Amino acid sequence: MRPIVALTALATVLFAGQAAAQTEARFTDTWLRADHMVDQNYPIDVPEKPGYYRNPILPGYSPDPSIDRVGDAYYMVNSTFAHFPGIPVWKSTDLVNWTQIGNAIDRPGQLDFSGLGVSRGVFAPAISHHDGTFYIVNTCVDCKGQFVITAKDPAGPWSDPTWLPFGGIDPSLFFDKDGRAYITWNDGPIGGSTYDGHRAIWMQEFDPKTLTIAGEKKQIVNGGADFSQKPIWIEGPHIYHINDWYYLMPAEGGTAEGHSQVVFRSKNVWGPYEPWEKNPILTQRDLPRDRANPITSAGHADLIQTPAGEWYAIFLAVRPYGDDLYNTGRETFLLPVKWVDGWPVILDRGKPIPYSEKRPKGLGDAPQANPYHHNVRGYDPMKWLSIRGASDGFLTVSDGGKVMTVKALSQPIGDVNAKPAFVGLRQPSNFTAMDTKVEFSPNEGDRAGLMMVQSDDAWVFCGVTKRNGVSEIALIQRASKDDPRDGVVLNAQTVDAKDGVHVTLGVRREKLYCMYNPAADHMTTDMKRLAWDADATVLSTRKAGGFVGTLIGPYAYSQKP
Template sequence: MKKHIRLLTLAAISLAGFTYGNQLQASSPDNAIFSHFTYTGQDKVYNDNKLSANEFYSPILQGCYPDPSICRKGNDYYLACSSFAVYPGVPIFHSTDLVNWKPIGHVLERPSQLKLQNCKISEGIYAPTIRYNPYNDTFYMITTHIGGGLGNIIVKTSDPAKGWSDPIKLNFDGIDPSIFFDDDGKAYIVHNDAPEQALYEGHRVIKIWEYDVQTDQIIAGTDKVIVNGGVDITKKPIWIEAPHLYKKEGKYHLMCAEGGTGDNHSEVIFISDSATGPFVPSKQNPILSQRHLPPNRPDKVDWAGHADITDTTSGKWYGVFLAVRPNECNRVNTGRETYILPVDWSEEFPVFEGGMQALQPKLKMPDGVKNQTGTNGFVPNGNFTFTDNLNSLPLDNRWVGIRDAREKFISIGENGLQITPYATDITEARPTSTLFFRQQHNCFTASVNLQYKPTAENELAGMVCYQKESFNYVFGITRKGNECYLLLQRTNNGKSEIVANTPVDMQQPLYLQIQAEGDKYTFNYSTDGHSFKNLEGIVSGDILSTNVAGGFTGNMIGLYATSANMAHPQ
C-alpha cells in the first residue's frame, strides 16, 4: 500500500500538488482577511432537555453528515459519512465507546482520489460503506462517485487515521455499494441497481457480486438480483437502496433503506441461509421509521433510515442512521444528520430500540462510559460554541471546500486567514474560493471579522449561506464607483436579486453576523463586534432547506471571496 503524506506540521508543506502553508504572508490588496470566527448553537430542544450524568445526545453528528456507515476493529469504532461535492470527501470519525467521537480526517483528500470540479452540490460522493476485513487486517471504504468519470470505487488502508489508497474503479453500475467479508474469507458486494425492466417509478433492485480480495475486483458473471423492488413488490415500494449484509448465528441478514430518503424513509431487513439468497423479509418491517407518526409532534425528528449496525465487545448491538430535525416551517436547513440507537437482536431479526417511536434527543449512556463530547478533541453536540481565530494551520476538520481543495485559495497572514479569490461566482457549479462550515442548529449565530477593500465591481468578499449553487444568500462587500457597499443577495432557483445594500466605510475592519431562529434569518454588521445593525429585517431561510432546494445537503455557512462578482448594488 502506498504511504500518504499527512498534514501534521505547522510548516508549509506540499500536499498532492498544492501548497498548504501557515507562514506569515503579506496581504494582497484584493485578498479578503477573515479572523475571529464564532458559531453558537441555541436550539430550544437542548435547553429544554439538559443531560444527566448517564445520558448523551443523538444526533451524535449534527449538521450535514448523512448516510452514516460504521465498523469495528477490537475496541475501535470508525464512522464515515457521505460528502457529495464537499472537498475533502468522506469525513471519518473514531470512537472507543460509541458516544465520544473524534474526527480523524477524511478518506478522500487528494486530487487523485476526488474529481469534483464540475459536480453539482448533490453529485460527488454517495453513501460510503466502511468495513474491516480481519483476514488481511485491512479497512475498506466503498462508495459511488457521481461525476468525474469514476463511478463505483473502493479504497483501502491498514490504519484509517493514516491515509487511504488511490481509488480502484469497480466494474459495475448502480449506486450505494457495500462490501461484506464472510467468516470463510470470501467477500461480496451488494448495491442498488436498475431493474432490467422498470415496472413503476422508483422501482429498483438489490444486486450481489462475489468479490476477489486479491485483485480488488468483482468476479464477472457472479451478479444476481437478491431483492426486487423491496419488501413487497405488489405494493410498488420505491428506492430500495443502501444495502448492508451481516451474518449472525449462521444466518445472513440484508438490511436496506426503502421509501426514498424523505418523508417515507424507512429501514427494512431480510434473512437467508446463503449470502446470495433467496432473502425473506421480516414480518416486522420496517424496523426503523418515523413516517407513520403524527406530523405535528413536538421536537420532531423525521426521515429516519439509511442505517448501518455494529456489534460491541460486550455483545450489544448499535445502529447509526440518518434523520432530520425540521424547523417550525417543516424545513430542513441542517440537512441529514447522524443518529444512533441501541439495537435489540435477541430474536431472529434486529430491531432498532425506539426506532418506530418518536425519536428523543437524549439516550441512556452505555455502561461504564463517560460523556466527553465537546472536550479533549471529541465532537460537540447539543448546544455549543465553536470559535476559531483563523490564525494557524492546519485548519479544523470542520472547515471544508466545495469541489476543490481549500488549501488552494487560503493562507495565514499577519492578521488572519487570507482568501485569494477565484474568478468564479458562488452561483456557478464550479470551484469557488469559499471556506465552509456546516449549519448544525436550527437556531444559531455566526460571526466573523473581515478586513477587505475591493478595488473593482467584480470583487466581493463576505459570508454566504449556501444550500447549493442555485439556492443561497450572499452577504458581502463590493464596490460601486468610488464607494464600498455591503449587500445581501438572494438566489432562488438560479434567479438572483439584491435584497438590500448600504454604503460602508472599509477603512476599518467590519464584523459580519448571520443569525437564524428556525426559518427566520437576519444578516447584521458592526464596526466594533458588539453593537450590530441589521441590513434588511428578517428574511426567509426557505431557500436553504433541503426540501425546498432539493438534493441531499444542508446549509453551509461560508467565508467567501471572488474576482468574478455577479452581485451588484442597486
Template sequence: MMQFSVTTLSGKKTSAYMLALAMLLGSGAQAQKKKQAPVNNQPVFTQFVYQGDDQIYKDHPLKEGEFYSPVLQGCYPDPSITRKGDDYYLVNSSFSMVPGVPIFHSNDLVNWKQLGHVLDRPSQLKVEKAGISAGIYAPDIKYNKYNNTFYMITTQIAGGIGNMVVKTQDPAKGWSDPIKLQFDGIDPSLFFDDNGKAYIVHNDAPPKALYNGHRCIKIWEYDLEKDAIIPGTDKVIVDGGVDITQKPIWIEGPHLYKKNGRYYLMCAEGGTGGWHSEVIFVSNDAKGPFVPANNNPILTQRYFPKDRANKVDWAGHADLVEGPGGKYYAVFLAVRPNDKNRVNTGRETFMLPVDWSGEFPVFENGLVPLKPAIKMPAGVVNQQGQNGFLANGNFTFKDDLTAAKPDFRWIGVRGARENFITTGKNGVTIQPFPVTIKATGPTSTLFYRQQHASFDATVKLSYAPRSEKELAGIVCYQKETYNFVFGVTTKGSDRYLVLEKTANGESTLLGSVKIAAQGDIRLKVAAKGDAYTFSYAMDNEQFTSVGGTVSGDILSTDVAGGFTGALIGLYATSANDVLIP
C-alpha cells in the same frame, strides 16, 4: 422529498440520486483550474464563532447516563460504521464537498473525534465540475480481520469513476487511490464471510422495471486478491423490496451481516424523504433466497402526525455494529425540520441501541417518535466537547483561523481549501477566484456546516476592496442556485455592505449600506428557525441589521432539492456581480 425515476442512455431506470446528477451537471458553469491567478488586496478572516441555540436542548438537558442523538449534527448523511477491537470508525456521504468522506473514530460509540477524510487527494476525488449533490454517495466502511485491511467502497458520480473502493491498514494514515469497480448501480457495500469469501451488495435497476421507483438489490462475489468483482457471479437477491405486490420504491443502501450462522440483509426502502424506512431480510446463504421479516419496517418515522413537536423525520439508511459488552447499535440518517418544517441542517447522523437477542434486530424506540437523548453504553463517560471530542447539543465552536492546518470541519466545495487559503498569525487569507458562489465549479469559499435550526455565526473581516468586482464576506449556501451573499464591496470611492438572495438562479438585492472606508468589520448571520438575519458591527459598536428578517426557506433541502444541508461560508470573489443601485 419526492422520489422518481429517470431513463438513462442505457435504458435503465435509476433513483432520484441520478436525476439530481443529470440536473446539476447541466447547470452550465465551468469548473476552474486548481490554481487561480493571484490578486492583490486579499481579505483576511479571523475570530469565527458559531453558537447553537436550539430550544430542544434547553428543554431536554442530559440526564446521568445519556447522550444526544444526532451524534453528528448538520450535513453528515448516509452513515456507515465498522469495528476493529475497541476502535469504531464511522464515515458519511460528502457529495461534492472537498475533502471527501469525513471519517470519525471512537472507542465507546459516544465520544467521537474526526480523523480527517478518506478522500483527501486530487487523485481520489474528481468533483470539480459536479453539482453540489453529485459526487460521493453512500460510502460503506468495513474492516476485514482476515487480511487486517479497512475498505471504503462508494459511488463517485463524477469524473467518470462510478463505483470504486479504497483501502488501508490504518484509517489514520491515509487511503489508497480508487480502484474502479465494473458494475452499475449505486450504494455498494462489502461483506466478509467467516470462510474468507467476500461479497458486494448494491442497488441496481431491475431486469425489467414494473413501476416508477422499482429497484433491486444485487450481490456479486468479490476477489480480494484482484480487488474486483468476479464476472458472472451477480444475482438479484431482492426485487422491488419487502413485498413487490405493494410496489415498494427505492430499495437501496444495503448492508449484509452474519449472526448465528445466518445472513441478514438490511436496506433502506421508501425513498429518502417522508416515506423513508429500514427493512431487513434473512437467508441461510449469502446469495439467498432472502425472506423479509414479518415486522418490517424496523425503523421509520413516517406514521406520526406531521405537526408533532420536536419532529425527527426521514429516518433510514442504517448500519449496525456490535458495541461494548456485545450490545448492538445502529447509525442512520434522519432530519430535524425547523419551525416552518424546512430541512436546513440536512440529513444528520443519528444513533439508537438495538436489541438483537431474537431472530431479527429491533431498533429500540425506532418505531415511535425519536427523542433527543439515548442511553449510553454501560461504564462510558460522556466527554463530548472536551479533550478533543466533538460536541453536540447546543455548543459553541470558536476558531481564530490561525492554525497552520484548518480544522477538519472546514471544507471546500468542488475544490480543495489549499487552493485558495493561506493561514497566518492574523487569520486566514482567502485568494479570490474570478467566479461567484453561483458557479458550478470550485469557488474561493471556506465552508462550515449549519448544525442547528437556531444559531448565530460571526467572523471578523479585514478587507478594503478596490473595485466593484471585488467582494468578501459570509454566504449561506444550499447550492449554486440557492444562497445568500452578505459581503463587503465598493462603489466608486465608497465601501458598501450588500445582502443578496439567489433563489432558483434568480438574484435579488435585499439590502445595502455604505460603511466606513477603513477599519475591520464583524459580520453576523443568525437564525431562529426559518427567520434569518444578517448584521454587522464596526469596532465595538452594536450589530446593525441589513435587509431585515428574511426566510431561510431557500436553504432547505425540500425547497432547493438535492441531498445536502446548508453551509456557512467565508467567501471572496474577484468577479462580483451584486449591483448596488
C-alpha cells in the same frame, strides 16, 4: 437595487503576514456559534444525565453513516458529495463521542469533481475492516461510478480509487466468517423498472487482495420488502452473518419523510432473502407531522455489536423546524437494537426517535459534547469544506488558524464549472451564526464576506462590496435557479470599510439575519441590522433540493483577474 455582477480567474495566494492586497480578503476572529436555547419559543434542552447520551451524535450535514468496530475502537464515515475534503473518518470508543481523525478523500488527484453540482460526487460510503486493512467502497456519481479505496490506518493515507465495473449506487462490503467477501449495491431490476423508484439489490463476490469482483452477479431483492406495494428506492444495503442467519438490511422509501429501514434474512449468503412480516424496523413516516420537536426521515442504518454483546444502529435523520423544512441536512443518530423473534428492531413502530437514550454498557461515561451547543473558533483544515476541489489555490491560513486570507477569484458561486473561493463549516443547529472581521478593498462588483451555501442555486451572502463606485455592506440572496447567478440584492448600506467590517450572518430557524459594524467604530457588540427576519427557508433541502446541508464561511470574489 440591481444584482451585483461577478467573474475572474484562479490564482494562488501568497500571504506572509502583510496587509491583504486589493484582490485578497482577510478574515480574522472567525467564530461559529450555535445554541438551541437562543430562542425560548423553541425550547429544546436535553440535559446530560448519568448513563444517557443525546441525539444526534453527529449534528449537521452528516448523512449516510457506515460503521465498523476493530477491537475496542469504532470507525464511521459519511457522505460529502462534491465537497472537499471528502468522506470524513470518525473514531470513537463509546459510540457517543466521536473525533474526526481524517478524510478519506484528501488529495485532489483521488477524485475529480469538476463540473459537478454540489449534490453529486460521493454518495454513501461504507467502511469495513478485514485482516489488517480498512476498505471504503463508494460511488462517485457522475464521475466514473463505483470504487474502492484502502488504508492500513483509518486516519490515512487512503489509496487512490480502484474502479469497479458495475453501475448503481451505495455499494457495501461484507466479509464472511470463512474469509470470503461479497459486495452488494443498488441498481435497476432485471427487465427494467416497472414503476418510478423501482430498484433492486444486487450482489457479487469480491477479492480483497486484488480489489476486483468475480463470478456472476445476482439480484437478491427486487423492489423491496413487499413488492405488491410498489416499494421505492431500495438502497444502502448491508449484510451481517449473525448466528445461523444472513441478514440483509437496506433502506427503503426514499430519503425524505417516507424513509425507512427494512430487513430480510436467509440461511445462505446468496439467498433467497425473505422479508420480515413486521417491516419496517425503523421509520417516522407514520407519526403526526405536527408533533413537537420532531425527528423525521429516518433510515440508511448500519448495525454494530459492542464487546458486551449489545447491538446498536447508526442511521440518518433530520430535525425540521417547520413543515419538512431543515437547513442542517441529514444528521447521524444512534439507537439501541433489540431482537424480536430473531429479527433486529431499531425502533418500535409508531414511537418517536428519542433525543436521549441509555448509553452502551461497558464503554465508559465520558462526558458527551453537547450536540445542541457549538463554539468553534478559527480554521481546522480537517473540518472546513470547499466546493469541487481543494482550497489551497485561494486560501492561506496564519496565526494558528486565527487569520484566513482568501484570494478573490472570478469563479463564482452558482457556476457548476467553477471552484469558488469559499470555505465553510457545517451548520450544526437551527440556531447558528458566524462572526468575522473582514478586511477587503473591493473594485467595482467585487465582494467578500460570509456566505451560507446549500447548493449552486441556493445561497445567501452578507459582506462588503462596491456598486456604482460606493463601498457597501450588502445582503445578497440566490433563492433558486430562476434568480440571476450572482444573486439578488435584498438590502445594502454604505459602509466605511477602510479599517475592516465586523460581519455576522446567522439563522433562527426560518429567519435569517445579517449584521455589521465598521471596525473603526470599535463597537463589535453593538452590531447594526442589515436584515433580521429575512427568509432562511430558501436554504432548506425541501426548497433547494439535493442531499447536503448548509455550509457557512468566508467567500471572496473579484470581477477582474
